[in-house]
Amino acid sequence: MQNFGPASDEPTRLANIVSPMFLGQTGWVQELQDGAKAELLAGADAQDDCAVFRVDGPMEVVLGSDYVRGPKFRLYELGYLxxxxxxxxxxxxxxxxxxxxxxxxIALLSVIRYPKSLPDTDFTTVIEGIRDACREVNTLNVGGDIGSAERIILSASAMGIVEQGRSLLRGGARPGDRLCVTxxxxxxxxxQRYFGIFDSGSTKLPDEREELLISAWRRPRALVRQGRCLSTSGVVTSCQDTSDGLKAGIQSLAVASSVxxxxxxxxxxxxxxxxxVAVLTDCEITSLIMGDSVDFQLVFTVAEEDVPQLSKIFADAGLQFFSIGHATEAHEVSLRRADGTVEALPGTPWRHAT
Incomplete structure (x- = not known):
């Protein structure tokens, strides 16, 4: 992607782009159902070395960190992102x-490293994308690190709070539990298959269908409301997201729970x-559903007798989930086809490089 426009130095970008974008953060409060809360005493607007929270009440603090390949995304290189x-x-x-x-x-810390030639406009749009995603789930980008590097490098760490004893873990599923997905x-x-691999020739989807496809990458959504319903219900036995694909998520729950x-x-x-897309690209649909796909749905387990209670909680919130199977004592992860035959779960899950 060719760069156009001026590229300011780091102090100038901090003063003219970053600081104005994060004014007014300090004093923001996030509160749990039981009254426990976290108050931001010093946000990015304070320009201290770190953000500072005051936490009050019985809660657990949840921390996570993930690196994103930045411009090495295949769809970015092709101009779709x-x-x-x-x-x-x-x-x-x-x-x-x-x-x-x-x-x-309650917070996101972001690391943005970039080549010195990156124009201010491009730098600004990266920051705006981070900020707007945080706004979508009612949280804040409270700072992090910016500076030069040989290419764009993006990483972040997220922080959350949950009622004491209600963190959703991967271990805990029991034989007989229902396996569900949001x-x-x-x-x-x-x-990825349609835009990055498939040579459509004269056969392609209508523009509005293409837009629906690419929006999975342009505007993914962290399912905070669904996660909160699962947590506060008190009946969910295991959970994770499907960021490495549904098959990978199910396999992770199986290993962690020994089921x-x-x-x-x-x-x-x-x-x-x-x-x-499966029909157009001659792909087996269940493999596509199960394989490497960053859909950020939640896959979880719940005891059979607790499914009606959880269904009501979701319905009252205007949400839904789908029961797709059950946990077994045998440690295999299998698929029962529509015709009744049983085979290994299809699809190729994402595997992190070692």
């Missing part, structure tokens, strides 16, 4: 981990756009 988009994605990727723990986010998966993977899972193919929620 902007600097604003990768800033937005960075924030949501980290805030999704907080949501999966059932916590209320919504369809495979949309982000479908976007297996039987997934029912006929129960999987399927987005129409995933079906369209």
């Amino acid at each position: 902007s600097n604003y988009d990768i800033g937005y994605y960075l924030a949501m990727a980290n805030l999704s981990d907080i949501a999966a723990m059932g916590a209320l986010p 919504g369809p998966t495979g949309i982000a993977a479908s976007a 297996g899972f039987m997934v029912d193919e006929s129960a999987l929620p399927i987005a129409d756009i995933v079906t369209e």
